[in-house]
Amino acid sequence: MRERRRLPRPAKLSVEGESDEFVRPMRRSWTCLARRLRAPPLTALRFLTPPSRRRQRCTPGAAMADVSERTLQLSVLVAFASGVLLGWQANRLRRRYxxxxxxxxxxxxxxxxxxLDLA
Structure with a gap:
């Protein structure tokens, strides 16, 4: 990583016998340095992507009201059976390997x- 050089901060902005043209560039560089060293704003800590603007199609309560008890039981049974079948096949494949x-x-x-015996 590159090392940062620290510039010595002048005690006075102007010295006797020097004009303001000499002091202004120094002042400008200090303000740039101060901007870089400042903490990031709080908005930078939030998520980079904005929340979705899409409208929800249905509320969770209305969605569950449309599904009958029998359909729910059947879908849970099918999901369980497919998981068992997939696990069984994966274990067979692993054993063969x-x-x-x-x-x-x-x-x-x-x-x-x-x-070794021949040598």
């Missing part, structure tokens, strides 16, 4: 032992 890896490692070990 582990068996394949075990067989491959055993074959490699056997080949290595054979090389």
């Amino acid at each position: 582990l068996d394949w890896r075990k067989k491959r490692l055993q074959d490699k070990l056997a080949a290595t032992q054979k090389k």
Whole structure:
């Protein structure tokens, strides 16, 4: 990271025998530095994206009133069954992979032992 140089702050803005033209650039650079060092405004800490302006299609209470008890039970049952089926298939696939890896490692070990015996 680049190191920042600190400028010495002048005790007086003008010195005897010097004109204001010399003092003004120094004053301008100090105001720029002060702006950079200031804390960010509180609005910068909020989310960058504004809240959605879309109108909600229905209220949560009205949405649940439209669904019957039987339909709800059926959808929960279908979701549970699909989760069980997916988990079962994923476990079968994982077991097949582990068996394949075990067989491959055993074959490699056997080949290595054979090389060691011949050497």
